[in-house]
Amino acid sequence: MNKIRIGIFSLSSCEGCIVQILNLEDILLNLLKKFEIESRILGTQNRTESYDIAFVEGSVMSIDEEMELKKIRRMSKFLVALGECACHGGNFLVRDFNVGEILERFPGSETWYSNPIDRYVRIEYYIPGCPIDKEEFFTVFKSLLLEKFPEQISNTVCSECILKENNCLIDKGIACLGSITRGGCKAICPTFNRECYGCRGLSDDANVEGLLQTFKEKNIEPPTHLTLITRREGRKT
Amino acid sequence: MPIFLDRIMKYYQLIGPVKTEKGVSFEYVSECDKVDLDYLGHTVLPPKKFFFPPIEEMFAYEYDETGNLRIYDFLEEVSKGMRVIVGVKPCDISSLLVLDKVFTGEYNDPYYTTRRNNTLVVGLTCNKPKEYCFCTYVGSGPSIKKGFDLLLSDLGDMYLVEVGSEKGWKLTKFNLDIFNEAENEDIKERERILLEVEEEIRKKGLPNFATIDKVLVERFLDRIWDDYSRKCLACGKCNFTCPTCRCFTISDEPNPDLKSGKRFRIWDSCHFLSFTKVASGEVFRKDRPSRFKQRIYHKFVYSINEIGSISCVGCGRCIEVCPAKINILDVLKEVIVGGKSVSAKVS
Numbered sequence: 001m002n003k004i005r006i007g008i009f010s011l012s013s014c015e016g017c018i019v020q021i022l023n024l025e026d027i028l029l030n031l032l033k034k035f036e037i038e039s040r041i042l043g044t045q046n047r048t049e050s051y052d053i054a055f056v057e058g059s060v061m062s063i064d065e066e067m068e069l070k071k072i073r074r075m076s077k078f079l080v081a082l083g084e085c086a087c088h089g090g091n092f093l094v095r096d097f098n099v100g101e102i103l104e105r106f107p108g109s110e111t112w113y114s115n116p117i118d119r120y121v122r123i124e125y126y127i128p129g130c131p132i133d134k135e136e137f138f139t140v141f142k143s144l145l146l147e148k149f150p151e152q153i154s155n156t157v158c159s160e161c162i163l164k165e166n167n168c169l170i171d172k173g174i175a176c177l178g179s180i181t182r183g184g185c186k187a188i189c190p191t192f193n194r195e196c197y198g199c200r201g202l203s204d205d206a207n208v209e210g211l212l213q214t215f216k217e218k219n220i221e222p223p224t225h226l227t228l229i230t231r232r233e234g235r236k237t
Numbered sequence: 238m239p240i241f242l243d244r245i246m247k248y249y250q251l252i253g254p255v256k257t258e259k260g261v262s263f264e265y266v267s268e269c270d271k272v273d274l275d276y277l278g279h280t281v282l283p284p285k286k287f288f289f290p291p292i293e294e295m296f297a298y299e300y301d302e303t304g305n306l307r308i309y310d311f312l313e314e315v316s317k318g319m320r321v322i323v324g325v326k327p328c329d330i331s332s333l334l335v336l337d338k339v340f341t342g343e344y345n346d347p348y349y350t351t352r353r354n355n356t357l358v359v360g361l362t363c364n365k366p367k368e369y370c371f372c373t374y375v376g377s378g379p380s381i382k383k384g385f386d387l388l389l390s391d392l393g394d395m396y397l398v399e400v401g402s403e404k405g406w407k408l409t410k411f412n413l414d415i416f417n418e419a420e421n422e423d424i425k426e427r428e429r430i431l432l433e434v435e436e437e438i439r440k441k442g443l444p445n446f447a448t449i450d451k452v453l454v455e456r457f458l459d460r461i462w463d464d465y466s467r468k469c470l471a472c473g474k475c476n477f478t479c480p481t482c483r484c485f486t487i488s489d490e491p492n493p494d495l496k497s498g499k500r501f502r503i504w505d506s507c508h509f510l511s512f513t514k515v516a517s518g519e520v521f522r523k524d525r526p527s528r529f530k531q532r533i534y535h536k537f538v539y540s541i542n543e544i545g546s547i548s549c550v551g552c553g554r555c556i557e558v559c560p561a562k563i564n565i566l567d568v569l570k571e572v573i574v575g576g577k578s579v580s581a582k583v584s
Contacts, residue, residue: 142490146491151488151511154510155511159474162478163477165257165259180470203509204510205471205525206471207467210470211470213467213561214470217562
């Protein structure tokens with residue numbers, strides 16, 4: 001078996017996605033035995049020439065990070081965007097609002113970017129979520145080892161929620177975004193009575209206007225971050 | 238009834254409606270007093286999930302040391318053990334008959350068929366309809382003639398039991414000490430209750446859906462579909478709660494050793510963009526109206542050609558769970574009465 005080189009990199013992020021990977025500890029140890037996976041979690045020293053698969057979490061917030069990302073791209077066969085920040089820009093997009101105040105408090109911040117990584121480089125696969133689902137990560141990981149790209153999950157959080165036989169939060173007057181959000185999280189938030197806040201991004205052909213209409217009919221205040229989600233998805237295309 | 242269920246549990250795995258904090262769901266039960274036979278209308282998910290599970294392991298594969306591929310079919314697991322599902326309402330019994338036509342018809346599905354043969358269906362007639370029930374209009378209830386092994390009817394102080402099959406008869410034969418012979422009045426009482434339920438549902442004053450297929454074909458290009466698809470959130474909940482929706486996708490998952498793995502089949506929804514995606518990446522139903530239409534046309538038009546009957550049993554689940562509150566009855570009514578017909582042209 002050839003030595004498979006895996007790189008795991010972190011740009012601007014909370015590093016929660018990497019914690020999710022570490023949470024796979026039992027399986028990871030097993031894999032290390034079988035595949036001699038060389039991994040560079042967080043560390044940037046002793047870089048090899050190339051990676052078979054590179055996972056990148058976090059969004060690009062500076063020119064340095066942009067350079068770093070482009071370098072990783074050149075060195076990697078497959079590049080996977082890991083988590084909400086890398087896939088869509090993440091919570092750092094909050095920066096887009098109230099810029100004036102931020103500039104006052106943090107001088108120099110006008111040089112910041114906050115962008116999903118596919119604005120700079122080609123991405124082979126996206127693993128969305130804040131944080132990522134460790135099982136989804138593992139499934140994708142195994143497929144990539146076989147040089148196979150799994151189908152990007154295209155169902156909605158709603159469809160996974162109903163499989164848990166949950167009651168609809170919208171019916172209770174709560175602004176849940178499950179109907180327009182890409183599934184794969186097994187509807188973990190609505191199952192615990194927390195509304196879906198759309199961390200996995202919009203589902204394919206999501207009907208945002210339809211949901212806003214539904215909210216209006218039910219007198220539900222749409223969440224402010226919905227604008228953020230639609231705006232960042234607008235950027236992508 | 239608890240005594241009967243208790244005895245069933247000695248020989249069978251029991252599935253029944255169980256009251257949870259979220260509503261009533263069909264579940265495997267270990268204590269028979271958990272079974273709630275007084276539930277109104279329908280459960281959240283239909284009993285379909287016990288015959289055609291949301292995620293089903295079909296088989297495991299493995300390359301052995303010599304490089305030969307070996308397959309372990311989970312059908313062997315499926316065929317172990319007998320089950321009894323109690324408290325299945327007439328609409329859901331009818332839905333199993335619809336699924337039978339699909340999975341045991343021209344192409345026999347061994348997983349479904351094995352589960353069906355392994356499972357006795359103990360039906361339960363309704364004493365009251367729920368808000369969205371419309372079984373009467375699609376001919377699936379409230380009275381039912383076939384599809385059950387036993388059929389229970391709550392007559393207040395006792396249950397009237399109708400035997401529907403040889404297997405059902407065996408279930409009663411060995412427990413005759415807890416059954417009394419039914420009187421003619423009991424049967425009449427059941428008829429009276431069912432008639433009452435039927436009248437209650439008839440009050441909705443819906444048109445007859447028997448010839449809806451022809452009208453639907455005429456209105457294939459109607460504006461209705463654009464209007465509704467602007468409202469539809471395409472979340473797929475209607476498909477997943479539908480007792481007759483049976484579309485699935487196939488997914489393979491390798492094990493960490495990459496030499497073995499499993500094949501799954503997973504429920505799929507015609508509302509998802511990926512539903513019609515083929516290997517080349519082409520998507521056939523790109524626009525939302527075409528996907529919104531698909532569910533309704535499949536149920537009321539295509540299904541007639543496929544299995545000889547419509548695929549709607551009038552349980553009303555899709556109406557109840559829709560976050561945008563789209564009512565399939567409103568859609569059909571609008572198709573029949575409203576809207577300007579635009580003749581369809583197929584090139």
